[in-house]
Amino acid sequence: MADSISFPVGARSRQAARIVPVFLPFRGCPCRCVYCAQDKQTGAEGARGITRTLRGAAAAVESQPHPCELAFYGGTFTAMPGNDRRACLDLLLSLREKGLVSAARCSTRPDALGGSALSELRSGGIDLVELGIQSFSSAALSASRRGYDRRTALEGCRAVQESGLGLGIQLLPGMPGCGPEIFLEDVRTALALHPDCMRFYPCLVPEGTVLAGWLAEGIYAPWSLEETVSVLGRALDLAWQAGVPVIRLSVAPESAFDAAVLAGPRHPALGALIQAEALLQAVERAAASLGRPPRQIILPRFCQGFLYGDHGVLRTRWGSLGLGPGRISYHDGGMAVLS
Ligand code: SF4
Numbered sequence: 585m586a587d588s589i590s591f592p593v594g595a596r597s598r599q600a601a602r603i604v605p606v607f608l609p610f611r612g613c614p615c616r617c618v619y620c621a622q623d624k625q626t627g628a629e630g631a632r633g634i635t636r637t638l639r640g641a642a643a644a645v646e647s648q649p650h651p652c653e654l655a656f657y658g659g660t661f662t663a664m665p666g667n668d669r670r671a672c673l674d675l676l677l678s679l680r681e682k683g684l685v686s687a688a689r690c691s692t693r694p695d696a697l698g699g700s701a702l703s704e705l706r707s708g709g710i711d712l713v714e715l716g717i718q719s720f721s722s723a724a725l726s727a728s729r730r731g732y733d734r735r736t737a738l739e740g741c742r743a744v745q746e747s748g749l750g751l752g753i754q755l756l757p758g759m760p761g762c763g764p765e766i767f768l769e770d771v772r773t774a775l776a777l778h779p780d781c782m783r784f785y786p787c788l789v790p791e792g793t794v795l796a797g798w799l800a801e802g803i804y805a806p807w808s809l810e811e812t813v814s815v816l817g818r819a820l821d822l823a824w825q826a827g828v829p830v831i832r833l834s835v836a837p838e839s840a841f842d843a844a845v846l847a848g849p850r851h852p853a854l855g856a857l858i859q860a861e862a863l864l865q866a867v868e869r870a871a872a873s874l875g876r877p878p879r880q881i882i883l884p885r886f887c888q889g890f891l892y893g894d895h896g897v898l899r900t901r902w903g904s905l906g907l908g909p910g911r912i913s914y915h916d917g918g919m920a921v922l923s
Pocket residue numbers: 610613614615616617620621622658659660693716
C-alpha cells in the first residue's frame with residue numbers, strides 16, 4: 585500500500601510570450617461549417633481588407649514591451665489566396681527580423697495541407713500549426729459536414745509533425761455526431777499523437793448558422809453545462825496525465841458572440857469549472873489507488889483559485905473523500921501529493 589501518491593494536475597498557464605492575434609475570419613475556408621460564427625467569435629465582424637488587418641497587427645506588435653508571438657486565427661490559413669498568405673508571412677518575417685516577434689502560429693484544416701503548404705509556413709516564419717480537427721470520428725465528421733474523414737485528420741497531424749512544425753489539435757466536443765464517448769476517444773487519439781498543445785471548444789449554437797436551424801428543427805441538441813463540465817473534466821485529466829497542455833477549454837468571451845449564442849454550454853467561468861472537475865476526478869482516482877482513506881492532500885498553489893467550483897458546489901465531494909478544508913494545503917511544487 586503506497587504511503588503517498590504524486591500526480592499531475594496541470595500547470596498555471598504561463599505564456600512564454602504574449603500572443604498578438606491576427607483574426608482572418610473565414611478567409612480561405614472552403615465552406616462555412618455548420619456551427620461556425622468566426623466573424624462574431626473573433627470580434628472581427630467587418631470585412632476588413634488584408635492590408636488594413638496587417639497594418640493593425642504590425643501596430644499591435646510594435647506597441648508590445650517585449651517580443652511577442654504572432655498568431656493567425658479564424659480562417660484556413662493554408663487555403664487563403666496566395667497573395668494574402670504571402671502578405672501575412674512577409675509581415676511576420678519582417679517583424680521577426682526586427683526582433684519584435686519571437687514565435688508564430690496559424691490555424692488551418694487538416695485537409696488543406698497539400699502541395700508545399702507546410703514548407704511555405706516553415707520558411708515563412710511559422711513555428712506551430714493548430715489544426716481544426718474537431719473529431720477523429722468519420723461518423724461525427726460526416727454528421728457535421730466537415731468534408732474529410734478520420735484518415736485525413738490523422739494524416740494532417742502527422743504531416744505537420746513530420747514537417748518539423750509544432751502541432752496543436754483543436755477538438756469540438758458536442759458537435760453533431762460527437763457524444764461524450766466519441767469525444768473521449770478523440771482525446772485519447774489526439775494524446776497518442778503527442779501534440780504540443782490542444783484546445784477544446786465545447787460546441788455552441790450561434791444564430792445564423794446551419795446548426796441554429798437544426799436546433800429549431802429538433803435535429804440537434806447541444807450538451808448541457810453539467811455534462812460538458814463532467815466530460816471535459818475527464819478529458820483534461822487525461823491530458824494532464826499525458827503531459828499535454830490544453831490551452832483553451834471554451835470559446836474566449838466576446839460580447840458580439842455571447843449575444844448571438846442561442847444554446848449550448850456557455851458559462852463565464854467554464855474553464856475554471858472544468859479545471860475544478862478534472863482536479864477532483866484526478867484526486868478521486870488517486871484516492872482509490874491509495875487503498876485507504878486519505879489523510880491529507882498538498883496541491884500546487886494555483887489550484888486554490890478553482891478548487892471548489894462554482895459557488896462551492898464541489899465541497900461535498902471533497903468532504904466525502906475525507907478531505908475537508910483542514911486537510912488541504914498548498915505548495916510551490918507542480919504536482920499534487922495525496923497521503
Ligand atoms: S470551422 Fe474553421 S474551416 Fe469551418 S468555417 Fe469556421 S474557420 Fe472556416
